[in-house]
Amino acid sequence: MKVGVVTFPGSNGDTDCIETLKLVEGCEPQLIWHKSTDLMGADALILPGGFAHGDYLRPGSIAQFSPVMREVARFAASGGPVLGICNGFQVLTEAGLLPGALLRNQYILFHCAWTHVRVSSNRSPWLEGVEEGTVLRMAVAHGQGNYFADTETRRRLVEQGQVAFEYCDPEGNTSGESNHNGSVDSIAGVTNEAGNILGMMPHPERSSDPLLGSADGRVLFESLVRSMAAGAVGR
Amino acid sequence: MSLWLGRVTVIPKPSVNDPQGLAVLDGLHALGFSEVEQVRVGRHIDVRLDAEGAEEAEARLCQMCETLLANTLIESYEVQVQPVQEGAAV
Numbered sequence: 001m002k003v004g005v006v007t008f009p010g011s012n013g014d015t016d017c018i019e020t021l022k023l024v025e026g027c028e029p030q031l032i033w034h035k036s037t038d039l040m041g042a043d044a045l046i047l048p049g050g051f052a053h054g055d056y057l058r059p060g061s062i063a064q065f066s067p068v069m070r071e072v073a074r075f076a077a078s079g080g081p082v083l084g085i086c087n088g089f090q091v092l093t094e095a096g097l098l099p100g101a102l103l104r105n106q107y108i109l110f111h112c113a114w115t116h117v118r119v120s121s122n123r124s125p126w127l128e129g130v131e132e133g134t135v136l137r138m139a140v141a142h143g144q145g146n147y148f149a150d151t152e153t154r155r156r157l158v159e160q161g162q163v164a165f166e167y168c169d170p171e172g173n174t175s176g177e178s179n180h181n182g183s184v185d186s187i188a189g190v191t192n193e194a195g196n197i198l199g200m201m202p203h204p205e206r207s208s209d210p211l212l213g214s215a216d217g218r219v220l221f222e223s224l225v226r227s228m229a230a231g232a233v234g235r
Numbered sequence: 236m237s238l239w240l241g242r243v244t245v246i247p248k249p250s251v252n253d254p255q256g257l258a259v260l261d262g263l264h265a266l267g268f269s270e271v272e273q274v275r276v277g278r279h280i281d282v283r284l285d286a287e288g289a290e291e292a293e294a295r296l297c298q299m300c301e302t303l304l305a306n307t308l309i310e311s312y313e314v315q316v317q318p319v320q321e322g323a324a325v
Contacts, residue, residue, distance in 0.1 A: 058306055065303075094306065101309045103247075104254040148251060148309060182252065 001228050003027050003221075004042030006072070006088075008034040008063050013049030013085060013205060020205040024218065026225040034066040044081040044125075044224055045072060047088030049141070049203060059102065059144050060090035069095055081125045081224060082197045086142055089189070089199035098192055098199045099157065100149035106182030110143040114213065115180060117188045117202055118168040121161035124195040125227040126220045135172045136165075136216040138202035140180070145201035147183035147190075157190060165189035165200055236285045238319040239292040245305045245312045246277030280304055283319060292316045 005017045014031060021029035030040055034052075039045065053062035063069070069091075076082045076097055084092040092098040105111055119127060119134045149157065157163050165188035169178045179186040181201070189200030204217025247253045255276035263271045282299065286292035293316050300312040 057303070061303060061306070101306055103252060103309065106252075106254050108254050108258045146252070146254065150250070182254065 001026060001028065001043040001225065002030055002041055003044045003046060003224075004030050004032045004039055005046045005048055006032050006034060006068055007048070008050070008052035008066060008091075010052045010054055011048050011050035011087070013087075013203065016203075016205045017046050017048050017085070020208040020218070021221060023208060024221040024225060026229070027221060032068060034063070034068045037067050037071055039068075039071050039075060042075075042080075043228060045075060045083070047072070047082070047084040047091050048205070049086030049088060052087055052091060055087075055144075058094065059087060060092075060094035063091045064095035073097060076192070076197050079194065079196050081228075083126055083220070084197070084199040085203055085205065086140075086145070086201055089201060090144065092197060092199045097197055098190055099153050099162070100147055100187075100190065102144050102201070103146040103148050104144050105142070105146050105180075108143070110141075111145070111180050112141040113180070114138070115140045115188075115202060116168050116170050116172075116178065117165040117200075118172045118174070120163045120166050121191070122164075123161040124164060124191045124198050126198045126224055127164060128223045128227040130219055130223055133172060135168060135170065136202075136207075136219065137170070137214045138204060138207040138217050139212075139214070140202045141206075142181070142201055145183070146181045147187040147201075149184060149187075154185060154187075157187075160193060162191045162193065162195075163187055163189075164191050164198055165202070236287060238321060239284055239286050239289065239316050240319045241282040241284060241292060241296040242315045242317070243280040243282060243296060243300060243304055243312060244277060245280065245300070245310050246275055248309060248311050251309045277310070289316050289318075
């Protein structure tokens, strides 16, 4: 299956995504420039981390108008799996493809560290087959990952199983301490209602090889391959 | 058509946590400005534009805020317009 990785000017996680996808059996990674309106037959898309368009105005705010984004929206609307990592998550919220917004981290600290997240809902092709409650160790590196959504939206997210990840300690318990950036309800990742679009602040692609310190993140890409093979993703 | 200066202020909504404002508040307290009760940090944007009149300029600026200049989930905005003398620097 072909997985397209979008490069915006300022993306810096695109090559990491490509290298990780090469480690996953059944994945054929492909870079897509942000000015392209051709997704080159991609079966799934990744918007990587970085600082698209220099993070000017607000992170992701300019990238939402890159020519490729119209195709990304069309692809997502037809049920295609889309994963936004870090800055990619910010782009997806700014584009209105995912609910909520990402504010400055609490104490305006750029946080670059290992963190743990708990899979709260696996209702997504990116997490299919991953048991809910599973704790994953992944790298985070961001200054603006403080997830915000109003109370009503949060109630809906929980009800509909759209909270994919919560920050937690290694045992899977959430606390103020494990919630390093101040996100509401410790939310680290959310999906759209259908589950095919997933946005997350941690970097699974930088946590996909024991050499890097953790291979936990690889499970997302393996889940994708599995769910695509099973034809679970309707497009 | 005439030239207008739009002065746009974008500010976090009251219900939204403002880590920048909190950090500045702490800083001001540390400097001895103990009377400061609250700080909210936003953004000021100057936009020069052509429009038929003040009303049109304002309406266009509001559209710009809704689509790009503000994220209305978390921020509110205010727009003020004033005429610009031809050739004058802002």
